[in-house]
Amino acid sequence: MSALLEVEHLSKTYRKATRPALDEVSFTVPAGAIYAFVGPNGAGKTTTIRILATLLQPDRGDVRLNGMSLHTHRRDFRALIGYIPDEFGLYDELTVRGYLNFFASCYGIPTQRHAALVSDLLDLVGLSERADSAVQTLSRGMKQRLGLARALIHDPQLILADEPASGLDPRARVELRDILRILREMGKTIFISSHVLRELDDIATDVGIIEKGRFIISAPLEAVRAELQAHRAVLVHLTSAWDDAQAWLQHHPLCAQVERLETNGTPTLRVRLTTSAAEGSVTLLADLVRAGFPVRQYVEEKQDLESLFLSLTQGGVS
Numbered sequence: 508m509s510a511l512l513e514v515e516h517l518s519k520t521y522r523k524a525t526r527p528a529l530d531e532v533s534f535t536v537p538a539g540a541i542y543a544f545v546g547p548n549g550a551g552k553t554t555t556i557r558i559l560a561t562l563l564q565p566d567r568g569d570v571r572l573n574g575m576s577l578h579t580h581r582r583d584f585r586a587l588i589g590y591i592p593d594e595f596g597l598y599d600e601l602t603v604r605g606y607l608n609f610f611a612s613c614y615g616i617p618t619q620r621h622a623a624l625v626s627d628l629l630d631l632v633g634l635s636e637r638a639d640s641a642v643q644t645l646s647r648g649m650k651q652r653l654g655l656a657r658a659l660i661h662d663p664q665l666i667l668a669d670e671p672a673s674g675l676d677p678r679a680r681v682e683l684r685d686i687l688r689i690l691r692e693m694g695k696t697i698f699i700s701s702h703v704l705r706e707l708d709d710i711a712t713d714v715g716i717i718e719k720g721r722f723i724i725s726a727p728l729e730a731v732r733a734e735l736q737a738h739r740a741v742l743v744h745l746t747s748a749w750d751d752a753q754a755w756l757q758h759h760p761l762c763a764q765v766e767r768l769e770t771n772g773t774p775t776l777r778v779r780l781t782t783s784a785a786e787g788s789v790t791l792l793a794d795l796v797r798a799g800f801p802v803r804q805y806v807e808e809k810q811d812l813e814s815l816f817l818s819l820t821q822g823g824v825s
Contacts, residue, residue, distance in 0.1 A: 511696045512536035512559070512665060517568035519554055527720045528554045529565070534715050534725035536665075536698055541691055543711035543728070544700040545816050551720045552700040553593065556669045559698070560590040572665060589658030593670040597650060599643035603634055606642055607656060614661040628656040632686060648679030655686065666690065668699040672706060684710050704813040718820045732809065739788055743776040743795070744804035752776060752800045761791045777808065 517532040529551045536542045546552050557563040559570060561581055570577040572584050598606055607625045616624065629635045632652040637645065645653065651671060658666060668687075672680045687697055687710055701707055708728075715725040724731060745752055749767065756765045756778055764779040780787050792805050 509538055510535040511538040511573060513571040515569050518566050520566055530720040532722050534722055536696060538696055539694060540713045541687060541697045541711050543707040543714045544698060545704055546717035550717045552717060553669055556667050556700060560588060560667050561585050587664045589663035589666045591654050591658050591668040591671050593673060597642045601642055602639050603642060603653060604638045607660060610657050610660050628659060632656045648675050651675060664696060666695055666697045670701055672701055680706055704816055716816060739780045739783055740808040741778050741788055742806050742808055743778060746801040746803050748800055749774045755798060761787050
């Protein structure tokens with residue numbers, strides 16, 4: 508997959524700061540990706556996004572979008588970006604429809620196209636029924652969806668979203684994830700930062716982890732999982748005989764470690780294998796069944812994005 512966004516040696520130091528906010532940061536974002544940009548507070552996430560949104564000038568380095576340099580094609584660069592900041596201003600007294608019509612005019616979209624365009628965007632973000640409501644009457648989740656519609660109004664290639672799920676209730680977060688999936692299906696590339704790491708795990712295709720202004724890793728999410736999970740782990744659910752199965756597994760040559768977990772009073776055996784090969788997991792299951800243990804469910808454990816983040820960072824606030 509070709510790179511849509513290329514960041515090279517990006518550096519930024521704020522006045523009176525004891526260290527750079529960004530220190531020689533380089534990464535690429537593939538076209539069509541949902542790129543999860545994660546790191547502790549103060550790691551440099553918002554600084555990076557503001558530079559990508561052309562709102563902040565870097566001290567050094569360059570950013571290319573679709574091959575265009577941020578320094579030499581700034582106006583064209585902006586035309587390809589839709590930006591959703593962590594906090595954005597809304598004109599509360601306008602109606603939802605009026606708000607989007609206003610921004611359509613700001614982007615130079617012909618007036619005769621406004622009605623159809625706004626209708627399509629409201630349908631996409633689920634606000635059609637609130638088209639004539641005042642912005643100030645919307646819930647936070649609805650305002651966030653309106654902000655997303657505004658960011659899409661000029662049909663950008665890249666969506667920059669800085670903590671878009673902040674302050675949303677669980678239902679609004681689910682709705683936001685669904686919209687981001689739809690946007691990816693439409694061919695958009697999404698660069699999203701968030702502290703709600705488990706929520707990004709469901710939708711991310713790629714991950715970049717930053718800490719103290721330096722990039723730790725940038726890669727497809729599944730590749731990062733495979734690299735970190737040198738030894739496979741499986742979850743074994745039985746209908747009975749948990750104690751006997753645990754004792755049996757502890758002496759099996761494929762088992763490096765066996766833990767007994769309790770979920771709502773139901774035991775589960777977590778087994779870390781001595782091998783990373785898929786065949787090891789298959790062999791262990793066959794041996795369990797052959798030994799007569801009543802296996803109800805046998806699944807390979809995946810490391811979620813939060814686990815990867817904690818594995819790779821110091822976890823401190825910087």
